[in-house]
Amino acid sequence: MDTSNPTVRLKNAWRSSHPWIFQKLVDKPAQKPKPGEIVDAFDVDGQFIGRGFYNGHSRIALRILENDPSVAVDAGWFARKIGEAVGLRRQVLKLDEVSDAWRVVHSEGDGLSGLVVDRYADLLVVEFFSAGMYRHREWIYAALREHFPGARIYSFADEHVQKQESFDYRPVYSEGGAPEPAIITEHGIRFRADPAGAHKTGFFADQRENREWFSRQVAGKTVLDLCCNTGGFAVYAAARGAAEVTGVDIDADVIEIAKGNAKLNGVRPKFVQADIFPWLRDAANRGDRYDAVILDPAKMTRDRDQVIPALKKYLDMNKLALGVVRPGGLFATFSCTGLVSEEQFLDMLRRAAFYAGRTVQVLKVAGAGPDHPFLANVAESRYLKAVFCRVLD
Numbered sequence: 001m002d003t004s005n006p007t008v009r010l011k012n013a014w015r016s017s018h019p020w021i022f023q024k025l026v027d028k029p030a031q032k033p034k035p036g037e038i039v040d041a042f043d044v045d046g047q048f049i050g051r052g053f054y055n056g057h058s059r060i061a062l063r064i065l066e067n068d069p070s071v072a073v074d075a076g077w078f079a080r081k082i083g084e085a086v087g088l089r090r091q092v093l094k095l096d097e098v099s100d101a102w103r104v105v106h107s108e109g110d111g112l113s114g115l116v117v118d119r120y121a122d123l124l125v126v127e128f129f130s131a132g133m134y135r136h137r138e139w140i141y142a143a144l145r146e147h148f149p150g151a152r153i154y155s156f157a158d159e160h161v162q163k164q165e166s167f168d169y170r171p172v173y174s175e176g177g178a179p180e181p182a183i184i185t186e187h188g189i190r191f192r193a194d195p196a197g198a199h200k201t202g203f204f205a206d207q208r209e210n211r212e213w214f215s216r217q218v219a220g221k222t223v224l225d226l227c228c229n230t231g232g233f234a235v236y237a238a239a240r241g242a243a244e245v246t247g248v249d250i251d252a253d254v255i256e257i258a259k260g261n262a263k264l265n266g267v268r269p270k271f272v273q274a275d276i277f278p279w280l281r282d283a284a285n286r287g288d289r290y291d292a293v294i295l296d297p298a299k300m301t302r303d304r305d306q307v308i309p310a311l312k313k314y315l316d317m318n319k320l321a322l323g324v325v326r327p328g329g330l331f332a333t334f335s336c337t338g339l340v341s342e343e344q345f346l347d348m349l350r351r352a353a354f355y356a357g358r359t360v361q362v363l364k365v366a367g368a369g370p371d372h373p374f375l376a377n378v379a380e381s382r383y384l385k386a387v388f389c390r391v392l393d
């Protein structure tokens with residue numbers, strides 16, 4: 001066993017395969033490791049549990065990365081794990097055939113707790129969700145460069161993560177300054193991805209399969225894309241031959257990016273800057289109806305105590321959106337709030353349909369694309385819920 005790492009002990013026996021161990025279960029070590037340092041964890045009886053990151057400042061005290069006591073977590077370990085993640089996307093999922101934008105590493109889903117890497121053509125965007133990944137970033141960059149030679153690398157951590165995990169990090173771009181946006185192609189449709197912009201990347205690869213599936217249903221139809229963000233669904237629908245496409249979002253900046261994405265593809269959806277609540281009420285009062293409606297709002301909450309208010313907001317917006325779907329029309333509704341379960345989301349949809357006086361026939365329940373895998377024992381990596389329905393009457 002590699003004994004060069006500091007050790008931490010649990011207050012009890014450990015019978016779980018989940019990589020997170022919370023602070024209240026861990027004895028305070030006599031010599032406190034630095035946030036994100038690699039440690040060996042033992043249970044109360046001295047049984048080896050695993051090797052991973054320790055953080056005395058975080059609610060998640062331990063993030064277990066390796067269960068084999070004979071395997072060191074070092075630069076070679078990172079190279080292997082990142083190599084496996086890239087291999088899944090390239091050899092198994094064959095994503096290079098459909099897009100040059102995909103998730104390279106999906107945190108716990110790839111056994112790399114606290115690390116997310118997205119690829120946008122020649123630009124890799126590395127996001128740290130744990131002090132451990134931030135601390136070992138040079139190993140991560142070296143492993144990525146092996147698989148993406150010549151790639152530009154932009155790395156950052158959200159402020160709330162830095163606060164929770166107790167580290168300070170300003171965004172860093174491998175070429176210095178701020179990165180130039182990348183133009184990516186997905187199923188033949190082009191988008192601009194700008195990781196240094198105010199809206200993360202302005203492009204979400206997790207909806208790739210959902211955009212493609214939806215766009216294949218809408219040729220010759222009228223389409224409404226609510227909370228359209230940078231126009232993903234709207235641009236797809238227009239490019240696939242929808243008769244008329246309207247995108248609505250409250251944020252004027254994303255509307256401008258959406259117009260740019262439409263221009264890249266030679267299509268002309270109509271984009272409207274508006275709050276969807278009054279906009280939908282006005283549309284319903286006018287008797288406007290659409291053949292296909294998308295509702296894809298931003299994350300509602302990160303706070304467990306706010307799940308019920310979030311569901312109430314989902315209920316209100318889904319009820320209003322259902323009011324403008326033509327009988328027999330398609331309704332696609334999404335939630336990227338990880339704390340809202342699929343069961344809760346479907347129950348919300350049932351209630352929204354009841355209050356809207358509509359009969360909803362669920363055709364397909366989906367989530368993020370397969371480049372966003374989750375482990376069966378770590379449901380936290382599963383965040384996106386996608387429900388495709390027909391509104392029968």
